[in-house]
Amino acid sequence: MIEIKSLPTNCAVRPNEQICSNCGARALSVCGALGDADLARLDGLAERVSLPAGDALTREGDPARYLYNITSGSVRVFKLLADGRRQITGFLFAGDFLGLTAGEAFAFSAEAIEPVTLCRFKRAEYRSLVRESPSLEAALLDRANHELAAAHNQMVLLGRKTAQERIATFLLELPSKDPARPGGENTVRLPMSRSEIADYLGLTIETVSRVLTRLKTQGLLRLASLNEIVVLKPAALRRLAEGDV
Amino acid sequence: MIEIKSLPTNCAVRPNEQICSNCGARALSVCGALGDADLARLDGLAERVSLPAGDALTREGDPARYLYNITSGSVRVFKLLADGRRQITGFLFAGDFLGLTAGEAFAFSAEAIEPVTLCRFKRAEYRSLVRESPSLEAALLDRANHELAAAHNQMVLLGRKTAQERIATFLLELPSKDPARPGGENTVRLPMSRSEIADYLGLTIETVSRVLTRLKTQGLLRLASLNEIVVLKPAALRRLAEGDV
DNA sequence: CGCAGCCTTGACCATTATCAACGCTGGTGG
DNA sequence: CCACCAGCGTTGATAATGGTCAAGGCTGCG
Numbered sequence: 001m002i003e004i005k006s007l008p009t010n011c012a013v014r015p016n017e018q019i020c021s022n023c024g025a026r027a028l029s030v031c032g033a034l035g036d037a038d039l040a041r042l043d044g045l046a047e048r049v050s051l052p053a054g055d056a057l058t059r060e061g062d063p064a065r066y067l068y069n070i071t072s073g074s075v076r077v078f079k080l081l082a083d084g085r086r087q088i089t090g091f092l093f094a095g096d097f098l099g100l101t102a103g104e105a106f107a108f109s110a111e112a113i114e115p116v117t118l119c120r121f122k123r124a125e126y127r128s129l130v131r132e133s134p135s136l137e138a139a140l141l142d143r144a145n146h147e148l149a150a151a152h153n154q155m156v157l158l159g160r161k162t163a164q165e166r167i168a169t170f171l172l173e174l175p176s177k178d179p180a181r182p183g184g185e186n187t188v189r190l191p192m193s194r195s196e197i198a199d200y201l202g203l204t205i206e207t208v209s210r211v212l213t214r215l216k217t218q219g220l221l222r223l224a225s226l227n228e229i230v231v232l233k234p235a236a237l238r239r240l241a242e243g244d245v
Numbered sequence: 246m247i248e249i250k251s252l253p254t255n256c257a258v259r260p261n262e263q264i265c266s267n268c269g270a271r272a273l274s275v276c277g278a279l280g281d282a283d284l285a286r287l288d289g290l291a292e293r294v295s296l297p298a299g300d301a302l303t304r305e306g307d308p309a310r311y312l313y314n315i316t317s318g319s320v321r322v323f324k325l326l327a328d329g330r331r332q333i334t335g336f337l338f339a340g341d342f343l344g345l346t347a348g349e350a351f352a353f354s355a356e357a358i359e360p361v362t363l364c365r366f367k368r369a370e371y372r373s374l375v376r377e378s379p380s381l382e383a384a385l386l387d388r389a390n391h392e393l394a395a396a397h398n399q400m401v402l403l404g405r406k407t408a409q410e411r412i413a414t415f416l417l418e419l420p421s422k423d424p425a426r427p428g429g430e431n432t433v434r435l436p437m438s439r440s441e442i443a444d445y446l447g448l449t450i451e452t453v454s455r456v457l458t459r460l461k462t463q464g465l466l467r468l469a470s471l472n473e474i475v476v477l478k479p480a481a482l483r484r485l486a487e488g489d490v
Numbered sequence: 491c492g493c494a495g496c497c498t499t500g501a502c503c504a505t506t507a508t509c510a511a512c513g514c515t516g517g518t519g520g
Numbered sequence: 521c522c523a524c525c526a527g528c529g530t531t532g533a534t535a536a537t538g539g540t541c542a543a544g545g546c547t548g549c550g
Contacts, residue, residue, distance in 0.1 A: 194530095
């Protein structure tokens with residue numbers, strides 16, 4: 001049974017934002033003006049799943065049988081080199097999709113960071129629905145293009161920014177991706193460990209820790225707890241992030 | 246007037262590969278099984294343009310009036326930080342598209358590396374054609390997903406690979422993107438300067454130069470000229486690229 | 491032939507990684 | 521209820537990869 005409702009008040013609220021309580025189709029309803037008929041049909045294919053922290057959604061090289069739509073929690077998406085070096089290519093939160101880019105096999109692994117709830121679609125079924133629904137396809141294209149733009153920004157970060165600029169950028173952008181917001185306007189929730197932040201930013205855990213300490217010492221932020229940071233001077237942090245000297 | 250023909254013999258030939266001599270619509274005909282009707286209509290919107298080396302196709306922030314389809318030559322796509330640091334997010338060659346990811350404004354700059362010929366489409370016209378042609382839209386989605394996968398690989402390179410691994414990866418992948426092939430199987434054409442290679446790989450020109458010299462000294466490759474490299478030991482290079490210790 | 495631009499090579503330096511020790515924190519079991 | 525332990529995070533000392541600065545060489549063009 002499909003049911004569209006507003007996001008709970010502790011979530012990011014953006015214009016026209018709706019979430020399907022069953023399959024978390026926020027992404028589609030946002031960017032595609034998806035009709036009720038499409039939403040209902042999509043909903044019919046969905047299968048709800050819960051995963052504990054640490055469990056894998058996909059593994060690099062596995063046949064891509066399912067696509068996923070995250071309903072709650074957070075997920076790390078990454079690729080590994082032969083010797084175990086890891087690059088986290090993105091974090092996913094409620095409303096995000098996983099698997100759209102996959103061909104026959106996944107080119108990446110994905111694991112739950114926190115306990116996660118999601119909707120699972122058989123890839124073949126999903127694809128045939130997409131093929132019949134132009135508005136859905138347009139929405140997916142739009143979404144892919146946004147992800148591509150984000151990927152290009154991440155290349156700038158990884159290729160040309162200093163450690164401090166990477167951390168500043170990360171702290172400023174994370175909240176806009178994660179609809180689960182803690183207390184205040186400038187509070188950043190960090191569901192991921194230091195090691196995951198490091199592997200996302202192309203750094204080591206020690207460097208992440210040191211830079212956070214330095215930013216704290218400079219009065220730009222406060223470490224409310226290990227997993228919660230309060231940005232005290234957003235403007236200054238933004239200047240750091242962009243390398244405005 | 247539309248005319249579909251095989252790629253010239255000095256180009257990469259892949260299964261089913263065709264190129265529209267007027268608009269270079271290789272990409273679309275390859276991945277989308279685009280019908281003649283769509284191709285013809287696409288062709289009707291195209292406007293041929295030639296650019297000398299160094300000229301800009303787009304600038305970051307400019308309104309996105311046109312989309313481009315490269316017919317010959319090569320293009321650098323990049324983003325800049327405030328202080329001038331540059332990250333090249335990709336090189337484009339014959340058959341590649343530019344501007345699909347753009348919203349109202351370009352989020353990147355693009356400049357000709359060599360003299361370039363291209364087809365230009367008014368973005369609004371192109372979009373309305375896409376909206377009416379499901380097969381075209383599907384082809385674009387497919388293409389966007391491939392680019393996204395490539396972007397993730399580049400994140401691994403930028404975030405976690407050593408200078409030597411980056412160069413090795415670059416030399417192995419470049420020929421598969423560039424249909425203009427020089428002499429032999431293992432010859433890599435480098436239309437771009439050392440500075441552009443550096444900005445693509447997140448390195449400096451000195452490091453690029455030193456690593457190439459080292460690989461030459463180790464007998465893995467030969468610098469036929471400044472812009473042409475012969476890979477002597479592809480297998481060894483591949484091992485380096487993947488960090489197989 | 492000479493100049494400009496790019497590339498290479500060398501010497502030195504700095505940022506970040508590595509290695510190591512310590513501390514905090516949350517959970518468990520005595 | 522407290523103590524201990526495991527795991528993660530922080531801090532410090534040292535090392536190394538790659539960057540910076542500088543000089544010299546090659547190449548193509550006027």
